[in-house]
Amino acid sequence: MPKQVLDVGSCGYDHGSLRNLIERNFDAKVIQSHGPKDTLRMLREQTFALVIINRKLDRDHSDGMDILLDIKSDEKLQDIPVMMLSNYEDAQAAAEEAGAVPGFGKRDLGKETTLKKLTPYLG
Template sequence: MADVMLVGHCGPDAIMLKTVVQRALPDAGVELINDHPSLDAALERDVVLLVNRELDGEFRSGRGGIDLIRQLSEAGTAAPMLLVSNFADAQAEAESAGAMPGFGKSDLYHDDTTRRLQDAASRFG
């Protein structure tokens, strides 16, 4: 089972997301990542990345979660990446950059969100 990394989320959002992840993936570990060195270390394992549209923390991408997804995708990162954003245009841009279909905070408790998390984690067998 892959662990789930909450990338660039503030504390209150991380608590909410952790609850959703644990409901969808009870055996997965959940960690908050708010800097690039921690992200680099996490990517050495089987992880799923839930990337915030507006990054909270210190990341090399500089401009936000979609840019981070694009950078990681171009670098050949194998980790499934999902954008957390309520904005449809941001979701479309993230998918074009290499992310799987993500979800917004308004959809945290929808069945589609559970399926998307389970699908991402299932890529590791």
């Protein structure tokens, strides 16, 4: 059975690119959510090997860090690995400080380093 990855807040193009990368290289399926309510509901109802949160959510441009903090402050969800999808080093550092595992940026989607970051959770 494929592992599930939750892609939070990506636009259609970015979601397609991320889904293609993950589903082509791992036995995993990428599902999309768009904001805090649907993300937290999905995390409570299904099992995910990894959550990847866009730094700025596509639908309303709110901060993806807020969802990361919601996940990490919930006893039932806090152990789920979360990555931040951002090209900005300061955003990556803030996410890791809040409990995320090392993430990557959109520019890195095709790089071997990104696959290496995903492998511990999806390999």
